[in-house]
Every structure is written in C-alpha cells, then in structure tokens.
Amino acid sequence: MEHIHWYPGHIAKAEKKLKEQINIVDVVIEVLDARIPESSMYPDIKKLLGDKPRLILMNKADLADIEQTKKWQETIKDKTKCFVLPTSANDNKDLSKILNKVTELGQPKIIALVKKGLLPRAVRVMVVGMPNVGKSSIINKLIKKTKAKTGAKAGVTRDQQWVRINPKVDLLDTPGIIPLKQEDQDKAYKLAFVDSIGENAYDVEAVASKFITDMNNTYPDLLKEYYSLDDEINIETIALKRNWIVAGAKADTKRAAQNILNDFRVGRFGRLTLDKHE
Ligand SMILES: Nc1nc2c(ncn2[C@@H]2O[C@H](COP(=O)(O)OP(=O)(O)OP(=O)(O)O)[C@@H](O)[C@H]2O)c(=O)[nH]1
Ligand SMILES: [Mg+2]
Numbered sequence: 001m002e003h004i005h006w007y008p009g010h011i012a013k014a015e016k017k018l019k020e021q022i023n024i025v026d027v028v029i030e031v032l033d034a035r036i037p038e039s040s041m042y043p044d045i046k047k048l049l050g051d052k053p054r055l056i057l058m059n060k061a062d063l064a065d066i067e068q069t070k071k072w073q074e075t076i077k078d079k080t081k082c083f084v085l086p087t088s089a090n091d092n093k094d095l096s097k098i099l100n101k102v103t104e105l106g107q108p109k110i111i112a113l114v115k116k117g118l119l120p121r122a123v124r125v126m127v128v129g130m131p132n133v134g135k136s137s138i139i140n141k142l143i144k145k146t147k148a149k150t151g152a153k154a155g156v157t158r159d160q161q162w163v164r165i166n167p168k169v170d171l172l173d174t175p176g177i178i179p180l181k182q183e184d185q186d187k188a189y190k191l192a193f194v195d196s197i198g199e200n201a202y203d204v205e206a207v208a209s210k211f212i213t214d215m216n217n218t219y220p221d222l223l224k225e226y227y228s229l230d231d232e233i234n235i236e237t238i239a240l241k242r243n244w245i246v247a248g249a250k251a252d253t254k255r256a257a258q259n260i261l262n263d264f265r266v267g268r269f270g271r272l273t274l275d276k277h278e
Helices: 009-024 045-049 066-080 092-115 135-147 185-193 204-218 222-226 235-241 253-265
Strands: 027-033 054-059 083-086 123-129 162-166 169-173
Touching (some): 009 045, 009 123, 027 092, 054 066, 054 092, 066 083, 083 092, 092 123, 092 135, 092 169, 123 135, 135 169, 185 204, 204 222, 204 235
Parallel strands (some): 054 083, 123 169
Antiparallel strands (some): 162 169
C-alpha cells in the first residue's frame, strides 16, 4: 500500500504558536471528527497543551453513526475524565451547551483572580483540533448567534483571532495541527478520508482503495448498494459502472477515487463512523 507522507513543515510553526499561547488560556476546546473520534484525537494532548480544563467536542456528529457516537462519547469521557459533547456546527442547541460548559470550566480561574484582588474577566478559551474538523465553523456560528446581544468589544485582539462571544467568553481560533509523528498508518488513512491531510501528501487512488476496504469491513454491502454493483467493488468497477472512462476504454480510476472520497466527505453514503467502537 502507498505510504502517507507525514509533513510537519507549516504545522510545526502552528504548533509552536499554539504552545506560546497556551499560558494565557483558561480552557481548551478540543474538536474531534465524530466519524473518526479515535483517529482525530491527539495521542498526547497534555504534552502539547499541559493540563488545562478541557471540553471535547465530537463535531460533524450529523455525519456520524448515532449509536457509535453514543458509545465513543462514553469511552472518551471515561478515558479523559473530560466533558464530551457530540456537536454539529449546524445545530444551535449544541452551541448553547458549548458556551455553558466553557463558562463553567473557566469559573474557578476567574474566582481565583478575584480572590487575588483582580477584576473578573472573560474566560479565555482556545479551540484546537486537527485540520478540517470544524473549529472555525463552530466559532463562526457562536459569533453569529450572540452578535446581536454583544457585538465586538474593545480589547479583543483581532489579529490574533481572539473573538469575544459574550462578556464571559473569549475564544481563540487556531489552525488545525496534526501530531509531529504518526506511526499508525491506519489512522493516517482515516485522517485522509475526512480531508484532514492535504491531498498533496498522499495518492488519491490509494486512499480511496483503502476507504473501500474499510467500508467493506465496517459497513458491508453499503457501497455495493449505493453504486448498484453486484460483484466485486473496487475503484475500477465503480468507474465503469458510472461510465467514467479514459482513452482506450479504460476505467478513469483517478476520477472515480476523487468522487468516492467526495461522496463520503459530504455524507452521501449516510451516517458513518469509521473508527469502529468494539
Ligand atoms: N456536516 C457538517 N459539516 C461541518 C460541520 N462543521 C464544519 N463542517 C464543514 O467542514 C469543513 C471544515 O470546517 P472548518 O470550520 O473550516 O474546519 P477547521 O477545523 O477550522 O479547519 P482548519 O482551520 O483547516 O484547521 C467546512 O466545509 C464546514 O462547512 C458539522 O458539524 N457538520
Ligand atoms: Mg479553521
């Protein structure tokens, strides 16, 4: 199988910046992709961010298998001792829960400040997570939701992407970073499925092939039904079925691979979770 190249270049820079900012932050929101909750989780977040109070969001829950999400929510909660919330950036209900929780998690810090004789201030929350999991979407929705009530306030450093959500909460958006090392190729592939790794890092056909294999293991027959194929399902059979042909009447496997991954990414195969909970 083709190897996925792990490229820390610009990510290393983002990670350095993240570590610089962590000291002034009270609470961390870690955003996972609910379709791959295990693979989109940082293997050692404490090393990255220290021991800050943390809220974990399983975002894009609208695209994930509901039963699987419930199981993962419990498991992640047990493992991390953190509050875990399945969310969708499109669901306003989830947004209120996020705000309530971060306010609560940040409260001890604010109380400690006041005890020291300082003025109370908004809880500072940093939003972290792997690329494309929906960090900015969640923040944008939170801004929109509360804008009418609060608006932008002075003192919010916009060039550092701090945004005031309400008088009690400031949020810091960060660019998605992936861990420096990823020994586990299976996880690397899953991150490619959900578009968390740039396409120049891997071979699209190899990733689509692995996706089909994984789908056959976790959701047998689903792809066969979707593409109305009776026999073996692979990139070629899908391309031929869809009439994606290149010169010489050969299957256009590149186009098929791209389409299969895209269909998955926008949820056309239904609600799927590819990190299978035991
Ligand atoms: N279906 C669905 N799509 C979502 C959700 N949240 C975000 N998206 C989509 O996912 C894509 C990536 O969202 P972003 O908010 O840019 O992700 P990000 O984590 O900020 O990405 P980086 O800044 O690159 O690290 C966009 O196309 C969003 O519309 C969600 O809850 N459900
Ligand atoms: Mg973003």
